[in-house]
Amino acid sequence: MKLLYTVNSPYARKVRIVATEKHIEITLQEVVLADPDCPVKQYNPLGKVPVLILSDGDSLYDSRVIAEYLDNRTPLTSLIPKENRLKSAVRRWEALADGVCDAAVAVMLEQRKSEPMQDPAQIAKQMDKVTRGLTVLNHDLGQNKWCVDDTFSLADIAVGCMLGYVNLRFGKMINLATEYPNLDRLHKKLLERQSFKDSLPVPN
Ligand SMILES: N[C@@H](CCC(=O)N[C@@H](CS)C(=O)NCC(=O)O)C(=O)O
Structure with missing residues (x-):
């Protein structure tokens, strides 16, 4: 199995971490989405x-x-619970x-446009989603060790990858430790895992 990925994609990082946690070997192929010869569109018409x-040769x-497929490939370290309610929670x-x-x-793409082309209302709308999402996740995590049912799961992996991405893009604007301390605690705990250490985003 081969994974087409980019280093800073939080979605690709989630899949890489799932594979590592499940001890499933996959070949990693880094791609450049802007490259005209980028193979991604051959396998995913959305080009993502x-x-x-x-x-x-089939693709997922x-x-x-992909995360669900990998989780179901082996019962080792189940990351998505089978029980319906817990599964929906994760x-x-x-x-x-x-x-x-x-x-x-969306904010990052808007901010990469030349200043006159940027739409401040669009940036504000998307930043609002970021802060509302972080607020709810921080509240729902509370003092719990893990996101769902006191058990490490795909929920923790997804939240950890999102926090890594938020730090990468908005580290100067959003201070996780002071604004979202519960999420910050979870993030620090996740960063102790080899799977997270091996897939850190790279500032570019
Ligand atoms: N819902 C998708 C999102 C994937 C996605 O948006 N990936 C970005 C990279 S972070 C991408 O490939 N963007 C290229 C594009 O939209 O053309 C997933 O969970 O895999």
């Missing part, structure tokens, strides 16, 4: 990473589908964490 290419996307944490990433990516 991550994409997992299976041994028969997006990150949620998927909801993931949906909100991914949604914060979607908004953060």
Whole structure:
């Protein structure tokens, strides 16, 4: 199996961490999305990473589908509970964490435009989603060790990847330790894991 990814994609990082935590070996192929020869569109018509290419040449996307596929490949270290209510809880944490990433990516893309082309209302709207998402996740985590049912799960991985991305893009604007201390505590705990250490985003 081969994963097409970019180093700073929080969605691709989520999949890389799931594979490591599950001890599933996948070949990593870093891609440059702007490159005209980038292979991603061949496998995902949306042209987005991550994409997992299976041994028969079929491909899987997006990150949620890949994470579930990997989790079901082996019972070792189950990351998505089987019980319906707990499973929905984990998927909801993931949906909100991914949604914060979607908004953060939208802000970053807007801010990379030349100043006259930027739309401040769009930036404010997307930043609002980021801060509302962080506020709810911080509140819901409270003093709990892990996001759902006191057990390490895909919810923690998704939230950790989102926090890494928020730090990467908005580290100067958002102080996790003072504004979202519960999330900051979780993030620090996650960063002790080899899977998180091996997949750190790289400032660019
Ligand atoms: N919902 C998707 C989001 C994937 C996504 O937006 N990936 C970004 C990189 S962080 C991308 O490939 N963007 C390229 C584009 O939108 O053309 C997932 O969970 O995999």
